[in-house]
Amino acid sequence: MSKEIKRELEKIEIPLELHPRVKLGVAKAKQEAIEDVRPTKDTRQLSYKRNKKVAGIAAASILAITLSSGFIHPGMNQVLASTPLLGGIYEKFGDKIGMHLAEQNLVTELDQAITQNGITVKLTNVYFDGDVVSITGNVSGDLSKDHNEPGEVSFDVNFENNKGDNDPWLNGKSASLQEAATGYDFQWKLNYPYKDMSEEFTLPISIHNINGIKGDWNFNVPITQEQSKALVINQSQSYDNDGVMITIKELKHAEATSTLTFETISTFKGDHIDLGKAMDENGTVLFNHANNTRLSSGKVDEGYQQALRISIDKIAEGTKAITFYPKVSIADPTVQQQLTTSSFTLESERTDLAIEVHSVKQEGDKLILDYHFQGLAEDMSNHKFEIIHHNLSYAFTLVDKDFVDKIDPENPVPPEGHSITRNEVKVIDKNNHQFQAVFDLKGEERYKNFSLEDAVLQMDFYSFNGTKELAPFTVELPQD
Incomplete structure (x- = not known):
């Protein structure tokens, strides 16, 4: 609630015709609202006001009473006319979670503004629910100095004093933009990146440039959510033939969402195991490709482990079981052949796919x-x-044999001047999956001193392996 509203609440005279109990409630609400005022401490980044439930309910009580009685203080009438509905910004972005939290007074209002270089x-607002952090704001000024298209605004931003792309808050970050009366309204949605979740903290935000205009727009945003209810599950499902194990660890219920923490272990390095969908016992879809x-991730005795968290719609009270539909994207080691022969076969180590080179x-x-691409589906759309x-254009790498061992397998960047990573693909026989690869030795990627005898052809089958759907499994939820 803004201080202006609280000042006007102080001025309200309680109508004599109100019931004594109502008069007592209004008086108490006024007192609680007045006591909630806090002085500002920062003159550059103005104040923030947390929407406490008690203050919100008190204000709602006063407004309801004054409106129903036909009594509105002139000052209050002016404040109400100039105060936007908090949920309106979330409706503007189609954010149902934000709209719900605004109704519950669980959104923190911000009043932090910085002007630099004309921008x-x-x-304006922030909420934290489950593992989702939402920050809304407005940007205005001369935004046309860069090469952005009209209606396009780009932020170079980091969180928690991180720098560049090495910022865990950027993983899964989404941004929305809407034109406003002045400038543009924006919403950033972030996934809380850490395993141990703090329910109240301050998030530093550093904007380095906007549409190429440099500056230092630095904010400290207070973030809080009410304590979530946690259900410890720890139920596992193994898929021995695929070298996969999935453990559902914990389910947390926040106000508007639920979060699911699970762990995957794969025998094979690079496999990506995911939960494609989940349904409760009544057939309600809880999430689909979220x-x-x-x-966390790392090597353990059983294989390669990952701990993951997913945010889903809030699960209904009384839900007894959830069925999960897992899937795995199969990793495949790169295979290679030195070009000392004109015919050979490159075979996938984990699938039936193969490249048979004829010349x-x-x-x-x-x-x-x-070459002939073997193992593809005959009834392909x-x-x-x-x-x-398209993928075949990037599937092959041509590299000098003296540089093969210098390529870091964890970050396989081909050596400049001694490799080519793209080829032109020509279809020889579509029905029989016969193709031709043409490498330009003096194109954008130059291969110095090329010779067939010293060249190695590498093939990556990963993008052709697809995703394998595993059998669904059901976990029983602990009941109170």
């Missing part, structure tokens, strides 16, 4: 390979074929 950034937050020849500055055709 003003004002942060984004995860990775909390290798150099024509001037071009290296040409004719045109859309699927187009995807494969």
